[in-house]
Amino acid sequence: MKEIAPDMKQKIKSIAIQLFYQKGYHACSISNIAERAGIQKSSIYYHYLNKEELLYGILKDTMDDLNQSLDESLVNVKGTEARLIAMIRTHLNFHMDRQKEVIISDSELRGLTSDNLRSVLRMRDDYDRKMRDIIREGIAEGLFINRDPRVVANAIITMCTQSSLWYNPRGNLSKEEIIDIYTKIIFEGIRDRK
Amino acid sequence: MKEIAPDMKQKIKSIAIQLFYQKGYHACSISNIAERAGIQKSSIYYHYLNKEELLYGILKDTMDDLNQSLDESLVNVKGTEARLIAMIRTHLNFHMDRQKEVIISDSELRGLTSDNLRSVLRMRDDYDRKMRDIIREGIAEGLFINRDPRVVANAIITMCTQSSLWYNPRGNLSKEEIIDIYTKIIFEGIRDRK
């Protein structure tokens, strides 16, 4: 079980994440990936059926992990507000931890064809629905403002999602500080109440 | 001055907006555009120097219009809070009115090279700075919560920006209703205070 260097299949995937993120899926060629991996482009096809399978693998795994993170973070958490807080925390942490993959997930869906696209969209919808359901419950319980749950959920999710675009692990704000700011804004707004 | 049909240069641009939005810049070829315009691909080059110039024209004009809309909406508006409310309204209206163009602007920056890229980034920075400055003022005046202005401004802008991704002009929510929800969330948060 000596696993010093990651095997080539994983190495190719890592490089693809880096390059799809940097240049975009369509602007990044199989040659580009092969070059970085130190192999010939034809060798890529030993590990992956085609370019789309490479993209699909990235998106699928990312969505799987995201959904799993969410589920785990909600185990034994009771109460609508506490659950929403946990969701926000998890969503932000995930998007700051896996910036490149979530950026690819959010921008390269168009690179997938029929079945693969459907599969990833279903995963994304599952995730979004969990968020909407919490908002809906909160509204029903009179905890949250009574506005269209879809719009409210969307506003919250997308606001947090964008952290992937600017968060800098070497910046002067910790993830905890950022989570604090977002949670505060989401629940209380930006108006200072002293 | 008979301008019944838009001239071909404008027609090409409109088609490019539609296709860059649908398929992405790199996945959309000059042939695709020419086909829709009912001309040969070589004819595109009579109107535009190259493909990048076409993209640049879209991004530049969009950013120009966005900046201009913002400036106009702030004329004679006094007070930090009123100015921020006006900015939010303008940003949302613009992103719901010009969905395709702003989506392209947010996703295809990588298609630009050096000078064009710098130029568009400068416009975007100008815009972002205006938002940050308002937040900064509000914090200084004790109106807004005292958190990192960059993060707060970013959270607000990006939340509103995403409206371009889901807003449906034929949906059951008017732009005014959406503006109301967002403004409410930004200032008061989602917690219901009865």
Next chain:
DNA sequence: GTCTATATGTGGATAGAC
């Protein structure tokens, strides 16, 4: 201002040797 024809490069992908 649009056409036909073409140059030139590069893309994704496959065949078959080692």
Next chain:
DNA sequence: GTCTATCCACATATAGAC
């Protein structure tokens, strides 16, 4: 599992006729 060699389609872009 990686290589060399190659196929074929399509990309951007140009030249020059009408």
